[in-house]
Amino acid sequence: MPDNDVMPPETSDDAVPRVGLRERKKVQTRQAIRAAAYRLFAEHGYDATPVDRIAAEADVSPSTVFRYFPTKEDIVLTDEYDDLMADMLRGRPEGEPPLVSVRMVLHESLSAILNDPAQRAEMVQREQLVRDVPAIRARTHESFSLTGRLLGGIIASRTGRTADALEVRVFTAAVFAVIHEATMFWVEKAPEDDLLVLIDRSLRILNRGLDI
Amino acid sequence: MPDNDVMPPETSDDAVPRVGLRERKKVQTRQAIRAAAYRLFAEHGYDATPVDRIAAEADVSPSTVFRYFPTKEDIVLTDEYDDLMADMLRGRPEGEPPLVSVRMVLHESLSAILNDPAQRAEMVQREQLVRDVPAIRARTHESFSLTGRLLGGIIASRTGRTADALEVRVFTAAVFAVIHEATMFWVEKAPEDDLLVLIDRSLRILNRGLDI
DNA sequence: TCTCTTTTGAGAGTCACTTTCAATTGACGT
DNA sequence: ACGTCAATTGAAAGTGACTCTCAAAAGAGA
Numbered sequence: 001m002p003d004n005d006v007m008p009p010e011t012s013d014d015a016v017p018r019v020g021l022r023e024r025k026k027v028q029t030r031q032a033i034r035a036a037a038y039r040l041f042a043e044h045g046y047d048a049t050p051v052d053r054i055a056a057e058a059d060v061s062p063s064t065v066f067r068y069f070p071t072k073e074d075i076v077l078t079d080e081y082d083d084l085m086a087d088m089l090r091g092r093p094e095g096e097p098p099l100v101s102v103r104m105v106l107h108e109s110l111s112a113i114l115n116d117p118a119q120r121a122e123m124v125q126r127e128q129l130v131r132d133v134p135a136i137r138a139r140t141h142e143s144f145s146l147t148g149r150l151l152g153g154i155i156a157s158r159t160g161r162t163a164d165a166l167e168v169r170v171f172t173a174a175v176f177a178v179i180h181e182a183t184m185f186w187v188e189k190a191p192e193d194d195l196l197v198l199i200d201r202s203l204r205i206l207n208r209g210l211d212i
Numbered sequence: 213m214p215d216n217d218v219m220p221p222e223t224s225d226d227a228v229p230r231v232g233l234r235e236r237k238k239v240q241t242r243q244a245i246r247a248a249a250y251r252l253f254a255e256h257g258y259d260a261t262p263v264d265r266i267a268a269e270a271d272v273s274p275s276t277v278f279r280y281f282p283t284k285e286d287i288v289l290t291d292e293y294d295d296l297m298a299d300m301l302r303g304r305p306e307g308e309p310p311l312v313s314v315r316m317v318l319h320e321s322l323s324a325i326l327n328d329p330a331q332r333a334e335m336v337q338r339e340q341l342v343r344d345v346p347a348i349r350a351r352t353h354e355s356f357s358l359t360g361r362l363l364g365g366i367i368a369s370r371t372g373r374t375a376d377a378l379e380v381r382v383f384t385a386a387v388f389a390v391i392h393e394a395t396m397f398w399v400e401k402a403p404e405d406d407l408l409v410l411i412d413r414s415l416r417i418l419n420r421g422l423d424i
Numbered sequence: 425t426c427t428c429t430t431t432t433g434a435g436a437g438t439c440a441c442t443t444t445c446a447a448t449t450g451a452c453g454t
Numbered sequence: 455a456c457g458t459c460a461a462t463t464g465a466a467a468g469t470g471a472c473t474c475t476c477a478a479a480a481g482a483g484a
Contacts, residue, residue: 020450020451021449021451022449022450022451022461022462025449025450025462026462029462050438050440051439051440052439060463060464061463061464061465062440062441062464062465063442063443063463063464063465063466064463064464066440066441066442067462070441071440072439072440072441098422098424099421099422099423134350134354137354138346138350138353138354141350141353142350155424159424161424164401166394166397166410166414167417167424168424169393169396169397170393170414170417170418170422171417171422171424173389173390173392173393174386174389174390174418174422175422176389177385177386177388177389177390178382178385178386178389180385181382181386182378182382184381185376185378185381189376198378201378202378202382205378205379205382205383206382206386206418206421206422207421207422209311209418209420209421210310210382210383210386210387210419212310212367212371212373212379212380212383232482233480233481233482234430234431234480234481234482237431237480237481238431241431262469262470262471263470263471263472264470264471272433273432273433273434274433274434274471274472275432275433275434275435275473275474276431276433278471278472278473279432282472283471283472284470284471284472
C-alpha cells in the first residue's frame with residue numbers, strides 16, 4: 001500500500017516549506033488513528049474493537065475519527081492506486097491484448113509494494129482482514145468494482161467499444177474477481193510465495209478459457 | 213425466486229395434516245414481513261425504511277422481525293436454490309467440461325423462474341435492489357461466494373482436484389462474477405430480454421479466454 | 425381443561441454513524 | 455508579539471440496526 005500520507009506532498013518544487021504545522025498535524029492524527037486501529041484489531045479483532053476505543057487509543061475524540069475516516073472500514077482500506085494503474089494502462093502499447101495489458105500493469109504496480117518489506121507486511125495484514133471480516137471484504141469488492149469500471153472505460157476506448165459494453169464488463173468483472181481470488185489464495189495458503197506468480201497462473205487459467 | 217415458504221412442506225406423504233396452526237402462522241408472518249418490506253422499499257427506498265416501520269406495517273413487533281430475518285438485508289435475499297443447483301451439477305455427465313455443466317445448470321434452474329411472470333417480476337425487483345443498495349449488493353456477493361465454494365467442491369471432485377485448488381477457485385470466482393455482471397447488465401439495460409442469452413454470451417466470452 | 429413448549433412483545437443496552445455548536449488552535453498580516 | 459480569521463476539534467444529543475433478557479400469550483398434547 002502506497003501510504004501516501006506518510007510524507008505530505010511537497011506540492012511541487014516552487015514553494016519550499018509549503019507544509020504548515022496544520023498539515024503536519026493532520027497527517028500525524030491520521031496515522032495515529034490508523035496505527036491504533038491496527039494494533040487493537042490485531043489484539044482484539046475487528047468487530048470487538050469499538051471506534052470509541054480506537055479514538056481513546058489514538059487520543060482523539062470519536063467524532064474526529066469519523067472526520068478522518070467516513071466509516072470504520074475505511075481505517076483499514078487505503079486503495080489509492082487507481083489513478084496510477086489507469087495511467088499505466090493508458091501507457092500500454094496500442095493493440096496489445098487487454099489481458100496482457102492488465103497483467104503488465106499489475107506487475108508494475110504490485111512489485112513495488114511486494115518488494116518493500118514494510119509495505120508487504122502491511123498488505124498481508126490488510127488482506128487477512130479482507131479475508132476474515134465480512135464488512136471489509138464487502139468494501140473491498142465495491143472498491144474493486146469501481147476500479148474495474150475505471151479500467152474498463154480505458155479498455156473500452158482502446159478496443160473501440162463503449163464502456164458499458166457487455167464484453168468490457170464481463171472482462172473486468174472476471175479479471176478483478178480472479179485477482180481477488182488469487183490474493184485470497186495467497187494470503188491464506190502461501191504468503192511467503194510470490195503473489196505475482198499466483199496472479200499470472202490465475203490469469204493464464206482465464207486466458208485458456210477456464211478450461212480446467 | 214422459489215419462495216419455498218409460500219406453501220409449507222408436506223414433509224412426505226406419510227403424515228397427512230402435518231401442518232399445525234403454529235406452522236401456518238409462521239409462514240404468514242414471514243410473508244407479511246416480506247410483503248410489507250417490499251412495499252415500503254418500493255415507496256420510500258431501502259435506507260429510508262427503518263425496520264421499526266416494516267414491523268409496524270406487518271403488525272408485528274420489531275423483535276419479531278429480527279427473529280424471522282437475522283438482518284434487514286435478509287428480508288430481501290432468499291437464495292435457497294444452492295442445494296438444488298448442487299444436485300443438478302452432480303447429475304451432469306462425467307467428463308463434461310465444468311463450464312458447460314455450469315451453463316446447463318443455470319439454464320435448468322433459471323428458466324423455471326424466468327418463465328413464471330410473478331417470479332420473474334420479483335427477481336427483477338430484487339436485482340434492482342442489488343444494483344442500487346450497497347448493503348444488499350455486498351450480501352449478494354457473499355452469498356455468491358458461498359455458492360461458489362459449494363459448487364467448487366463438486367467441480368473439484370469431478371475433475372480430480374481438491375476443493376481449494378487454485379484452478380477450481382479461479383474457475384468459480386470468474387464464473388460467478390460473470391453471472392453477476394450479466395445479471396446487472398440485464399436488469400439495468402435489458403430486463404425485457406432473455407437473461408439466459410446474456411449469460412450464454414458472457415460465458416462464451418469467458419470460454420474464449422477473455423480475448424476481447 | 426390443564427400442562428408443556430414455543431412464540432411473541434416490551435424494554436434496555438451496544439455500536440456505528442450523523443449533526444450541531446461552541447471552544448481551541450494554527451495561519452497570517454500588522 | 456498581537457489580533458483576527460478560518461480551519462480543526464470535542465462534547466453532546468440523536469438515529470437506526472441489531473442483541474439480550476424476561477415475562478405474557480398462545481398453540482400442542484394429554
